[in-house]
Amino acid sequence: MIRGANGIAALGGVLLTGSIALAQAPAGQRGGAPPPPPPMTNLQIFPKDTPRPQLIAAMQNFTSALGVPCKGQ
Numbered sequence: 001m002i003r004g005a006n007g008i009a010a011l012g013g014v015l016l017t018g019s020i021a022l023a024q025a026p027a028g029q030r031g032g033a034p035p036p037p038p039p040m041t042n043l044q045i046f047p048k049d050t051p052r053p054q055l056i057a058a059m060q061n062f063t064s065a066l067g068v069p070c071k072g073q
Helices: 001-026 051-065
Strands: none
Touching: none
16 A cells, blocks of 8 residues: 555656646747747848848857947847
């Protein structure tokens, strides 16, 4: 009888831990893929189909070269 009570207590602990972890996760990150980033707007020099990582890298290079932060940072 004691062995069964220990198993139930252990199962309860696992369920409690899992529910706490899910409760602390942001709503958008509970399973599945994160939402896509918003589309880039106001691109006047770069083509509209420039990949986001390439654009971010170029903007970081401008920031570094000029020694000033971008407006969005």
